[in-house]
Amino acid sequence: MTYYLRRVKNKAAWDFEVFREFVERHDVPTDALGHLDTDHNCLSVWEIGTNQEDLIRVVEALATEREYLKPLEYILFSPDIPTRLGIEVRMTPVDRLLVKSVTGWHRDLVIPAGTKLLEFAATIFPDQKPARILEQDILKIIAQGIREDRIPRSFVSKLKDSDDRKKLERLLDSASGDLFPTSP
Amino acid sequence: MTQALDCAISTRDRYHDEDKYFTIPKPICPYGPDDESLSVDFEPTYSAVGFPSLPDESSNIFDENLNKHLMSRTPGSLPVHIIGIYGGLLADPKLVNYAVLIRVSDNQTATPTVQPAWREESASSTSEVLTRQEIELSVISAIQRLKHWGLDDEAENSLLQDLKAIVKRWGNRAARVLGDIISNGIENPSVAREVLRAVGEIRDARTNRKRLLLLERALESKSLYVRDGALLGLASMCSVKSLPALRAAMNKEKGKIFREDIAQVIKLIQQENP
Numbered sequence: 001m002t003y004y005l006r007r008v009k010n011k012a013a014w015d016f017e018v019f020r021e022f023v024e025r026h027d028v029p030t031d032a033l034g035h036l037d038t039d040h041n042c043l044s045v046w047e048i049g050t051n052q053e054d055l056i057r058v059v060e061a062l063a064t065e066r067e068y069l070k071p072l073e074y075i076l077f078s079p080d081i082p083t084r085l086g087i088e089v090r091m092t093p094v095d096r097l098l099v100k101s102v103t104g105w106h107r108d109l110v111i112p113a114g115t116k117l118l119e120f121a122a123t124i125f126p127d128q129k130p131a132r133i134l135e136q137d138i139l140k141i142i143a144q145g146i147r148e149d150r151i152p153r154s155f156v157s158k159l160k161d162s163d164d165r166k167k168l169e170r171l172l173d174s175a176s177g178d179l180f181p182t183s184p
Numbered sequence: 185m186t187q188a189l190d191c192a193i194s195t196r197d198r199y200h201d202e203d204k205y206f207t208i209p210k211p212i213c214p215y216g217p218d219d220e221s222l223s224v225d226f227e228p229t230y231s232a233v234g235f236p237s238l239p240d241e242s243s244n245i246f247d248e249n250l251n252k253h254l255m256s257r258t259p260g261s262l263p264v265h266i267i268g269i270y271g272g273l274l275a276d277p278k279l280v281n282y283a284v285l286i287r288v289s290d291n292q293t294a295t296p297t298v299q300p301a302w303r304e305e306s307a308s309s310t311s312e313v314l315t316r317q318e319i320e321l322s323v324i325s326a327i328q329r330l331k332h333w334g335l336d337d338e339a340e341n342s343l344l345q346d347l348k349a350i351v352k353r354w355g356n357r358a359a360r361v362l363g364d365i366i367s368n369g370i371e372n373p374s375v376a377r378e379v380l381r382a383v384g385e386i387r388d389a390r391t392n393r394k395r396l397l398l399l400e401r402a403l404e405s406k407s408l409y410v411r412d413g414a415l416l417g418l419a420s421m422c423s424v425k426s427l428p429a430l431r432a433a434m435n436k437e438k439g440k441i442f443r444e445d446i447a448q449v450i451k452l453i454q455q456e457n458p
Contacts, residue, residue: 009335010374010377010409010412011412011445012377012408012409012412012442013409015408015439015441015442016441017438017439017440017441017442018408018439018441018442031374066337067337068337068340068341070337070340071416071419130441132445132448134419134448134449134452135419135420136419136422136452136456137452160341161341161344163387
């Protein structure tokens with residue numbers, strides 16, 4: 001079994017329990033819709049297995065694309081939904097990533113029409129799971145990735161905030177190599 | 185004669201505009217609104233005070249204009265010189281009107297006698313109020329910049345850096361102002377969420393207690409975005425002191441999704457503080 005993972009700006013916008021009226025109307029809050037920005041009419045998602053290892057690999061990839069340490073928020077939904085809606089799914093490896101092992105896990109959902117995007121968003125809204133990896137866990141995941149050579153150590157210097165660099169350096173220098181994320 | 189006087193000046197539009205409007209509020213300066221010579225168009229909401237600075241180019245412009253004004257209104261009066269500017273020429277949120285509180289003297293060699301406001305533990309009520317206004321303006325400007333630039337990583341980091349600087353400079357006073365601005369409600373909940381997250385990210389031991397309290401209070405907001413921002417802020421602070429408030433919020437929370445988010449933060453805090 002697999003999921004599609006889509007990074008979102010603010011998982012609270014996807015809280016279908018709080019925004020229940022949208023579920024009832026088969027609609028989606030505009031804020032949530034705004035997180036589904038497309039590029040060349042393609043919506044970028046990652047296909048991952050249900051195991052934590054896959055999630056951590058994708059988190060490594062997404063977190064190391066950024067220049068600041070901050071929580072990573074995402075939604076998970078079933079790959080059946082795009083298929084059911086007749087949305088074309090393309091396998092589109094991403095070469096720019098620092099974490100090469102997940103390159104082949106990237107998918108583009110081809111959604112040329114705005115109405116289709118809205119239909120897609122309204123369909124996944126009640127069926128997705130919003131989640132978040134906290135900053136402290138991001139830090140641990142990156143440190144572990146560096147220790148295990150999946151992430152180049154040079155990533156540390158890519159971080160723009162000196163506090164972020166210090167935090168990561170401190171963690172890398174600490175004896176503990178354990179990774180116990182609190183996040184799912 | 186050597187005499188130093190506090191006086192407030194408010195300008196319209198720009199410093200270098202020909203026409204300057206100013207007045208001197210009575211409690212601050214012997215010249216008062218009753219004094220024909222200086223009673224002009226003062227808008228008290230724009231008065232601001234912060235720290236004295238040495239006269240610079242802008243103060244010279246004020247100096248010149250103040251004297252022109254004095255001379256025109258009170259022929260024969262001695263020229264005055266600005267010897268300190270309090271407030272750093274702060275702008276109001278719409279960036280239209282400016283106000284400064286200056287210290288003037290009729291002696292060109294006089295030096296500022298008032299210490300920077302933020303160093304005064306028991307500042308006078310006037311300077312306290314004016315300092316608060318400066319903090320408010322700084323915070324509001326930082327928040328407005330975030331609003332205008334949009335919520336991306338760069339803008340959010342910029343907000344964090346701004347708030348760090350404000351808290352570093354004004355300590356608990358800044359934390360208090362931040363708390364008030366947040367509890368009065370930031371118009372845009374997405375922005376409020378980022379502000380709260382940034383409040384938790386600031387590393388400043390002096391203000392830990394105040395920031396913790398303001399985040400705990402925000403955890404009770406009706407807005408999910410605000411509660412979520414408070415939760416992220418508390419996760420950043422990672423203090424065991426917030427555990428009771430987090431547990432209470434978890435018990436109160438109706439939604440399962442956000443309850444799980446709170447549980448995640450509680451677990452994090454427990455793990456990080458064994």
